[in-house]
């Protein structure tokens with residue numbers, strides 16, 4: 001469910017709107033390409049997820065900032081009471097900038113630096129997800145030096161196949177994430193002896209865009225067993241962090257992933273009733289369908305064997321199609337008239353790489369130069385993965401709420417781009 005839909009525009013045509021804002025008007029005001037996010041969609045997704053656990057004592061939804069770190073998006077979620085899952089000092093500073101209470105923030109990631117640990121400890125965050133013994137020892141030393149104690153959960157790697165794209169699966173033994181499941185008890189024993197550490201939770205995150213419940217169930221069963229073992233050994237485990245990973249529908253011709261309510265029932269069955277606080281780290285589920293990337297067709301080009309629509313957005317703006325073979329639906333911003341011929345088209349950008357495409361061999365209504373298109377479901381892992389490759393300017397991000405919009409990250413100028421660098425004094 002999202003709030004991007006065709007509606008009657010000012011002219012006689014039917015135009016894609018973000019809530020009450022006409023996307024073609026926005027394109028005229030902001031220029032293309034740009035990301036556009038819908039407040040109502042963000043709010044709905046957060047509420048659907050959080051409400052699925054209503055009635056369960058002690059749950060905290062920590063939105064995973066990596067999915068979409070735009071301050072407008074974060075502030076929207078913070079206002080609803082979301083906690084946040086961060087993986088760098090930069091993300092932590094963003095969460096704090098929008099006034100998320102530090103005691104609602106968790107810090108994940110395999111490579112936290114000592115400086116990042118110090119900043120997070122001084123900020124008073126809720127907990128660290130620790131991914132290795134050396135990281136644990138470093139965190140203890142940093143905490144002790146500052147006269148603080150770090151509450152931690154080990155991220156355990158359950159060696160479970162999340163049945164998702166191999167680049168976003170994280171719970172297999174061969175992945176760099178987490179500590180081996182079998183070593184967890186001895187690591188908790190070590191943690192309880194270290195001066196700067198208070199082991200109080202267990203964390204697991206097995207991957208992203210998971211579209212079946214079975215991998216979650218397998219993981220949660222193991223998690224429950226581990227909590228039992230740890231408690232029996234005398235450790236006071238008071239929370240589990242179940243990570244993120246719930247998939248979203250990217251295409252209408254495939255079965256929809258499980259609903260948050262189904263996921264919540266599974267959680268209740270497997271880890272409810274243990275007197276544990278439950279933390280979650282959803283990212284994509286909240287932001288994915290709440291954003292689109294709008295681009296303009298520059299040229300329509302007939303190759304020897306197929307049609308190409310060359311648009312002004314490229315792989316540097318939305319990396320997912322080429323990096324993960326991801327499918328994003330593409331809609332013309334002006335609704336095509338009935339009977340418009342469909343043409344199998346590659347939608348490609350201006351970047352000088354064969355891998356620069358937004359869609360391959362896609363049946364689309366015939367496109368013309370100047371047409372606007374919308375790349376759907378681009379709110380998660382879209383703008384955050386963008387780069388300036390080919391010295392292209394980062395695209396602006398716009399947040400819509402009802403009939404209002406705000407350019408929450410403006411398009412930089414070429415002057416801004418060049419001013420970020422310094423020439424060495426010998427040149």
Ligand code: LLP
Nearest residue numbers: 064108205208209244245281282283284381
């Ligand atoms: N927690 C941890 C520890 C994570 O590593 C991640 C995502 C999440 C939570 C949020 O997962 P989500 O609910 O969004 O699935 N760039 C890739 C996705 C990378 C996910 C990285 N970790 C993509 O565009 O598909």
